[in-house]
């Protein structure tokens with residue numbers, strides 16, 4: 115069927131990215147985008163100001179990832195991140211955004227004990243920080259947690275493939291390469307969907323496997339190092355903007371060089387202060 119121009123305009127006005135509506139995005143909008151076959155972007159954020167930039171740029175979903183451990187709080191991994199830290203920074207991101215769906219991560223130790231602990235911490239993120247959804251790692255192993263949180267009225271995003279909270283057992287490497295591991299990933303994705311998850315992050319899995327998972331689910335997949343065929347793509351913002359120091363993962367594309375820009379700005383300020391050029395007359399009061 116060929117769409118008439120008016121219908122096309124209506125459809126594009128609903129788009130998650132580039133659409134016209136300005137109210138906050140919900141998980142229903144995310145589901146509708148999957149039905150339309152729309153691809154959409156997600157970025158992490160850990161503070162209100164950065165989140166407001168992404169919101170104004172039209173990013174429809176912002177993840178307050180536990181990557182804040184490495185990218186914001188100076189830890190070596192995501193493992194030490196606490197619920198207090200997650201709640202504080204999630205609240206900042208919610209305050210900095212008007213339109214984006216804000217997803218708060220449940221950090222390591224916040225849901226592994228079982229469904230009741232998971233619900234308690236998910237509830238905290240909704241009530242104290244105001245997030246619209248939570249994310250947790252694991253498919254079958256987090257099934258009971260996902261079910262109880264969803265049944266209690268909180269949307270859950272599942273995270274499969276490389277799950278950084280398991281770095282001590284899993285390491286950082288591509289997941290799902292063997293037939294057995296691929297079947298397990300597909301089972302996990304279906305289990306997450308059946309438990310009520312509204313989306314599944316696929317981290318560091320072969321592109322063909324991510325494509326197969328995407329085809330087999332009615333909820334969207336969000337890829338990071340999972341090739342081009344997932345419904346959405348997520349990047350850690352400091353990697354995307356070139357702020358992360360040292361080596362960045364191969365799957366990241368760097369869209370700016372903020373580390374250089376900020377460093378240059380800091381040096382220019384320092385030179386001005388040392389040389390007496392700042393503050394000048396226009397920066398002074400009399």
Ligand code: KIV
Nearest residue numbers: 158179180181315348
């Ligand atoms: O914590 C995080 O930023 C994440 C993304 C990498 C998906 O989980």
